[in-house]
Amino acid sequence: MSPPQRRRRTPRAAPRQEKPAPPPDGGNGQVPTRDPERLYVVTGQTGDGDRAELDLVTLIVTCADAPPSAQPEQSALLRLCRAPMSVAEVSAYLHLPFSVVTVLLTELLTAELVQARAPVVRAELPDRSLLEAVMHGLQKL
Amino acid sequence: MDFKSSETVPGPRTEDHLPHTTTAAVKIVIVGGFGVGKTTMVGSVSEIRPLTTEETMTQAGIGVDDDYGSETKTATTVAMDFGRISITDQLVLYLFGTPGQERFWFLWNGLFEGALGAVVLVDTRRLEVSFDVIGRLEERGVPFVVAVNDFPDGPRYPMDDLREALDLSEEIPMVKCDARRRASSRDVLMTLMRFLHSIAMASA
Ligand SMILES: Nc1nc2c(ncn2[C@@H]2O[C@H](COP(=O)(O)OP(=O)(O)OP(=O)(O)O)[C@@H](O)[C@H]2O)c(=O)[nH]1
Numbered sequence: 269m270s271p272p273q274r275r276r277r278t279p280r281a282a283p284r285q286e287k288p289a290p291p292p293d294g295g296n297g298q299v300p301t302r303d304p305e306r307l308y309v310v311t312g313q314t315g316d317g318d319r320a321e322l323d324l325v326t327l328i329v330t331c332a333d334a335p336p337s338a339q340p341e342q343s344a345l346l347r348l349c350r351a352p353m354s355v356a357e358v359s360a361y362l363h364l365p366f367s368v369v370t371v372l373l374t375e376l377l378t379a380e381l382v383q384a385r386a387p388v389v390r391a392e393l394p395d396r397s398l399l400e401a402v403m404h405g406l407q408k409l
Numbered sequence: 410m411d412f413k414s415s416e417t418v419p420g421p422r423t424e425d426h427l428p429h430t431t432t433a434a435v436k437i438v439i440v441g442g443f444g445v446g447k448t449t450m451v452g453s454v455s456e457i458r459p460l461t462t463e464e465t466m467t468q469a470g471i472g473v474d475d476d477y478g479s480e481t482k483t484a485t486t487v488a489m490d491f492g493r494i495s496i497t498d499q500l501v502l503y504l505f506g507t508p509g510q511e512r513f514w515f516l517w518n519g520l521f522e523g524a525l526g527a528v529v530l531v532d533t534r535r536l537e538v539s540f541d542v543i544g545r546l547e548e549r550g551v552p553f554v555v556a557v558n559d560f561p562d563g564p565r566y567p568m569d570d571l572r573e574a575l576d577l578s579e580e581i582p583m584v585k586c587d588a589r590r591r592a593s594s595r596d597v598l599m600t601l602m603r604f605l606h607s608i609a610m611a612s613a
Pocket residue numbers: 441442443444445446447448449450506508509558559560561586587588589
């Protein structure tokens with residue numbers, strides 16, 4: 269018996285750009301969250317274009333105490349990030365969608381309450397020493 | 410989620426905190442069709458209990474306007490689980506077990522763009538569920554290796570037959586694995602890293 273055969277897609281002229289995440293759409297009753305109204309308050313009116321460039325693995329570190337005016341979500345986030353934490357982890361612990369977390373973080377970055385440590389991205393020529401460090405780390409597992 | 414008392418948000422256990430010296434993070438994505446073992450692989454190598462990030466997608470219904478002019482929308486919550494491996498005091502590696510359906514990948518902006526590479530898991534009982542994801546990675550130019558998950562009741566094809574069935578070029582590494590075992594999953598990640606290293610050497 270032979271396995272099923274994959275049919276290769278015809279190569280595209282240019283690789284398709286990944287579409288940006290849809291803007292958080294809370295408040296219109298379209299997003300089934302446990303508390304849609306609350307989500308609306310959290311995301312406010314921040315437009316898509318105003319959001320900071322945040323990757324799932326951008327590391328966030330708190331650098332100031334929460335001001336008395338901080339929203340509860342922001343205070344929770346500031347508490348979580350006393351030790352460095354990826355945006356993905358923030359999303360997981362706060363039970364908030366990634367796109368909502370990026371909006372929260374944009375506000376906190378603007379207010380200089382948190383710092384973002386940008387991820388190491390795959391460059392045209394990957395850094396060999398980085399790859400070797402990862403290999404070394406995996407070997408210890 | 411109730412944020413009235415933010416004190417109650419449970420964070421990581423103290424031993425799961427990253428050291429303050431951590432300055433850089435890299436990621437690897439684990440892809441494959443429905444039920445091939447992505448979550449299992451993330452869990453077997455992660456140093457923290459795997460976590461989940463969710464994203465919500467709304468889709469306008471097509472041609473279903475009601476009398477009041479409001480469109481019907483369907484909302485889907487898509488979950489992606491991930492784990493973490495500390496590499497050094499400065500560097501941390503994240504592993505993302507992507508949703509099985511590749512049409513959900515765009516929900517997490519930049520999921521693949523910044524990734525070192527990808528692992529494609531295949532299950533020989535249902536090889537075809539991973540066809541689409543392989544096509545997507547090729548389109549995006551994401552380097553990947555293929556891990557053939559060892560299900561006891563799965564048909565055993567010679568690797569060469571699988572390579573041909575998946576239409577993989579010669580240089581793409583293929584490896585057998587048992588995603589439930591940490592050592593085996595680690596070896597898959599090492600295979601990917603060696604492949605990435607060879608690409609880096611060749612282009613240096
Ligand atoms: N024998 C065997 N079973 C495995 C292996 N990997 C996963 N499984 C089992 O296969 C089942 C599905 O694994 P999951 O890790 O949930 O698969 P998944 O790809 O995350 O599935 P979805 O997220 O639903 O697409 C589980 O019952 C696992 O225990 C493997 O390498 N060998």
